[in-house]
Structures are given as structure tokens and as C-alpha cells.
Amino acid sequence: MRTTEESEGFDGEASNTSMISGASSPYQPTTEPVHARNVLGGIRCDLDYLRSYFGILKVVEVVLSFISLICIETIKMCEPCEGIYFFEFVSCSAFVVTGVLLLIFSLNLHIKVPQVNWSITDLVNTASSTFFFFLSSLVLACINNKLGAEIASVIFGFLVTGVYGVNTFLAVRRWRRGNGCQGAAQASEYIRARTASRGEMEARPELA
Incomplete structure (x- = not known):
């Protein structure tokens, strides 16, 4: 005991x-669960972006690209088929890439990857989509069998080309404005450094 x-x-x-x-x-x-909650908490739907010009244009581009893809997929017989295949590839690629960018921007996922220049990425996507949609729509308009699905594809193809063109114009203007602000900031920093250097020289005449 x-x-x-x-x-x-x-x-x-x-x-x-x-x-x-x-x-x-x-x-x-x-702290890993707390960190995980913070990461997940940072993902939210940015309604301000969806209401902006770029957000509205992205939504319209995705919808029109998807409609164009549906129209071209309804064609069962074709002769020749090269124009249809080209238009199908362009509409499918634009729908997927633009849809992914819309998802990234609307959920603020681009903020978590600052290493990527998203303005340039968006500009390259819109410019290339404008060019290839216009080219594929023009080819399909010249080489088709006057079927209803082909005519509808051409119409929606030119419509989405116009939307991508407007988006490209706005993206270029945003990119130039960003570069201008960056250049002005660098010039201001350079002038500030030169002014400080001259002030130091005046304060210490023995260095002259």
C-alpha cells in the first residue's frame, strides 16, 4: 500500500x-487547419469584376464560343471538311481558355500567382482569339454547303470576333496605361534619387 x-x-x-x-x-x-481555412477563405466570387467591362466581355465570349461550338458540332456531313474542322478547333480552344481565365479572374485566383503577368496573358488570349475566329469564320463562309448549321456558325463566329476585338482594344489600352504609370514611377524615383544626391553634395562640399 x-x-x-x-x-x-x-x-x-x-x-x-x-x-x-x-x-x-x-x-x-x-496552424495548418487555420492556414487552410485562410486559403480557402480567400477564394470568393468577385462580383465587381463580373460587373466590369472585362468581366462582361469574358462572359459574352464564353457564351458565344460555346454556341459556335454547338452549331459546328451539329454538322454531320461535310464536303470539304477542312473549314469545319478549323472552326471547330478555334471555337473549342477559345471556349476552354477564355472560360479558365474567367474562372481565375472571377475567383481572384490570379492574386495568388503574382509571378504571372495576367494582363499580358489576357491580351495574348484575346488578340489570338480575335485573329483565329475571324480567319476560321472567313474560311467557313467561303467553303461551306450553305447549310443552316454552317450559316449559324459563321454568324456567331463573326459576332464573337467582334467581342474579342473590343476586348483586345481595351486590354491594349489597359496594358499601355499600366506601362505608362510604371514608367512615370521609375522616372519619379530616378529624379528623387538625383535630388537626394545633389543635396548630399551641397551639404558636404569637400566631396565636390
Whole structure:
């Protein structure tokens, strides 16, 4: 039978042991769940972007590209088929790429990857989509069998070309404005550095 001192000593040792084992236990709670919640909490639908010119144009581009793809997919027989295949590839590629960019911008995922110049990425996508949609629509208009699906594809192809063209114009203007602001900031920083250097020279005439 243990005495009171022995039981107190055992309890003290047990508590110390539990504290040590608890401190060294690999199952300690970490900040990872909190960090995960913060990451997931940063993903939200940016309604301001969807209401902006770029957001509205992106939505229209995705819808018109998808309609163009549906129209061209309904064609069962073709002769020749090169124009149809080309238009199908362009509409499918534009729908996928523009849809992904719309998802990235509307969920603010581009903020988490600052290494990518998203303005240039959007400009390249819109410019290339404008060119290839116009080219594929022109080819399909010249080489077709006057079927209803082909005519509808040509109409929607030229419509989405116009939307991509407007988006390209706005993207170029945004890119130029961004470069202008960056150049002005660099020039201001250079002037500030030269002014500080001259002030230091005047304060220390022995350096002249």
C-alpha cells in the first residue's frame, strides 16, 4: 500500500511525464487547419469584376464560343471538311481558355500567382482569339454547303470576333496605361534619387 508521499510523488511524476509526452507528441495541433481555412477563405466570387467591362466581355465570349461550338458540332456531313474542322478547333480552344481565365479572374485566383503577368496573358488570349475566329469564320463562309448549321456558325463566329476585338482594344489600352504609370514611377524615383544626391553634395562640399 502506497503512502501519501508516494502517491503524491507518483502523481507528480505522472503529470510531468504526461506534460513531456504531450510536448513531444507528433499529434500536437498545428496552424495548418487555420492556414487552410485562410486559403480557402480567400477564394470568393468577385462580383465587381463580373460587373466590369472585362468581366462582361469574358462572359459574352464564353457564351458565344460555346454556341459556335454547338452549331459546328451539329454538322454531320461535310464536303470539304477542312473549314469545319478549323472552326471547330478555334471555337473549342477559345471556349476552354477564355472560360479558365474567367474562372481565375472571377475567383481572384490570379492574386495568388503574382509571378504571372495576367494582363499580358489576357491580351495574348484575346488578340489570338480575335485573329483565329475571324480567319476560321472567313474560311467557313467561303467553303461551306450553305447549310443552316454552317450559316449559324459563321454568324456567331463573326459576332464573337467582334467581342474579342473590343476586348483586345481595351486590354491594349489597359496594358499601355499600366506601362505608362510604371514608367512615370521609375522616372519619379530616378529624379528623387538625383535630388537626394545633389543635396548630399551641397551639404558636404569637400566631396565636390
